[in-house]
Amino acid sequence: MNANQPTPVAHVPAGRVVARTTPLDLPDAATDPGTLLDLLPAESPLSWVRRGDGIVAWGELARVEVGGDGQFAHAEQAWTRLLRTMTVHDDVRAPGTGPVAFGSFSFDPASPAGGTLVVPRVVVGRRGPLAWVTTLAEEDDDAPQPTLAELLRVGAAPVTSPGPVTYTDGSLTPEAWLDVVADAVARIRDGAVDKVVLARDVRARTARPVDPRHLLARLAERFAGCWTFSVDGLVGATPELLVRSEKGLVISRVLAGTVRRTGDDDADLARAAHLSHSSKDLEEHEYAVSSVAQALSPFCTSTNVPETPFVLHLPNVLHLATDVTGVLAPPGASSLALADALAPTAAVCGTPTAVARDLIREIEHLDRARYAGAVGWLGADGDGEWGIGLRSAELDPEDPHELRLFAGCGIVAASVPDDELAETEAKLEPMRYALDG
Numbered sequence: 487m488n489a490n491q492p493t494p495v496a497h498v499p500a501g502r503v504v505a506r507t508t509p510l511d512l513p514d515a516a517t518d519p520g521t522l523l524d525l526l527p528a529e530s531p532l533s534w535v536r537r538g539d540g541i542v543a544w545g546e547l548a549r550v551e552v553g554g555d556g557q558f559a560h561a562e563q564a565w566t567r568l569l570r571t572m573t574v575h576d577d578v579r580a581p582g583t584g585p586v587a588f589g590s591f592s593f594d595p596a597s598p599a600g601g602t603l604v605v606p607r608v609v610v611g612r613r614g615p616l617a618w619v620t621t622l623a624e625e626d627d628d629a630p631q632p633t634l635a636e637l638l639r640v641g642a643a644p645v646t647s648p649g650p651v652t653y654t655d656g657s658l659t660p661e662a663w664l665d666v667v668a669d670a671v672a673r674i675r676d677g678a679v680d681k682v683v684l685a686r687d688v689r690a691r692t693a694r695p696v697d698p699r700h701l702l703a704r705l706a707e708r709f710a711g712c713w714t715f716s717v718d719g720l721v722g723a724t725p726e727l728l729v730r731s732e733k734g735l736v737i738s739r740v741l742a743g744t745v746r747r748t749g750d751d752d753a754d755l756a757r758a759a760h761l762s763h764s765s766k767d768l769e770e771h772e773y774a775v776s777s778v779a780q781a782l783s784p785f786c787t788s789t790n791v792p793e794t795p796f797v798l799h800l801p802n803v804l805h806l807a808t809d810v811t812g813v814l815a816p817p818g819a820s821s822l823a824l825a826d827a828l829a830p831t832a833a834v835c836g837t838p839t840a841v842a843r844d845l846i847r848e849i850e851h852l853d854r855a856r857y858a859g860a861v862g863w864l865g866a867d868g869d870g871e872w873g874i875g876l877r878s879a880e881l882d883p884e885d886p887h888e889l890r891l892f893a894g895c896g897i898v899a900a901s902v903p904d905d906e907l908a909e910t911e912a913k914l915e916p917m918r919y920a921l922d923g
């Protein structure tokens with residue numbers, strides 16, 4: 487939708503809706519971590535899955551499209567209005583049961599991409615030994631809850647691979663992007679800004695139409711510790727949790743400071759040790775942690791901000807990581823309101839935020855759309871999980887052979903453009919891997 491359009495566009499049912507959650511006898515995540523994703527249909531799958539747990543969904547009961555500065559607030563208002571039309575029967579009562587909305591929001595509120603909430607018709611979730619199905623239907627629809635056998639038939643159509651992929655430059659050539667990074671370093675050294683995160687895109691064209699389930703399955707299998715998401719054409723596996731809010735406790739996993747892995751365990755351990763002492767990476771990380779801690783603290787009675795980061799090992803890269811936690815002050819802001827307050831963090835924008843965002847608008851030459859924005863889900867009680875939409879690609883709604891892959895990195899005074907370009911290549915690897923096979 488048009489980012490300047492302040493009022494949300496909502497496609498919602500005219501009458502009352504019944505949301506019904508019942509237990510489901512799914513195979514254990516330990517024996518079959520792929521089960522949730524295996525249920526998905528090829529058409530517009532919704533997913534938020536990590537290590538076999540999470541929620542997947544399909545069908546569209548309602549859709550809300552927002553844009554501009556109030557994108558989160560408008561989405562939340564629409565969700566609250568929709569909930570008033572619902573009768574909820576929840577026999578399971580766990581995070582993710584009852585009605586949920588999946589959402590994804592643009593990094594820059596001025597982006598024409600805007601944000602979307604999708605309220606699915608069927609949700610299947612799992613959390614450890616607990617599994618459930620939620621259906622959302624118009625009140626006069628008296629179809630019984632689907633059985634496991636019926637659910638398994640939804641995703642029965644074979645997953646197709648995209649075949650050979652051709653990659654071409656995105657909005658800038660790699661050489662032009664190096665100049666942008668050099669420009670940013672010069673401005674940082676001049677004192678215009680402390681840190682700015684610069685991103686680039688790469689276009690991919692596939693021989694066969696993209697089946698998002700192919701991407702999701704490969705991402706979930708290789709990047710099991712990340713959140714594998716699919717919302718409204720944005721697909722990826724993010725290691726970075728903007729915020730999870732659950733029963734009054736909030737957590738944000740902050741990542742900033744990165745080194746590529748070598749594939750050799752001993753060499754990687756040496757790199758991890760180097761990363762945790764690198765003043766350039768620690769500086770980048772500190773900006774990101776303080777931006778999250780500052781944004782969370784007005785909502786919390788207490789927060790815990792560890793003094794030193796740990797090193798998060800992913801298959802492609804190592805990151806400096808800090809889990810910031812807090813106790814929500816009553817009555818408790820919703821997870822979407824928290825995402826609104828937190829986004830964009832300095833991990834994907836810079837410090838100070840407003841100056842960094844203006845600099846990105848001026849020199850990056852990229853519409854990030856929903857890359858690096860918030861992506862996740864929201865429940866009826868406001869709890870939910872929102873990741874930062876990294877290690878991701880946007881599927882072209884007009885052409886199922888086309889995608890845009892994105893990656894970026896934090897630039898500080900000590901950054902070297904060639905190293906930053908190499909870092910973006912390392913961060914593009916998950917989506918390139920997803921498209922393979």
Ligand SMILES: C=C(O[C@@H]1C=C(C(=O)O)C=C[C@H]1O)C(=O)O
Pocket residue numbers: 683685726741742743744770805833834876877892893894895896897913
């Ligand atoms: C911007 C990205 O990653 C972010 C930037 C990082 C960095 O600069 O070290 C690390 C993790 C993310 O917060 C990306 O993956 O595209």
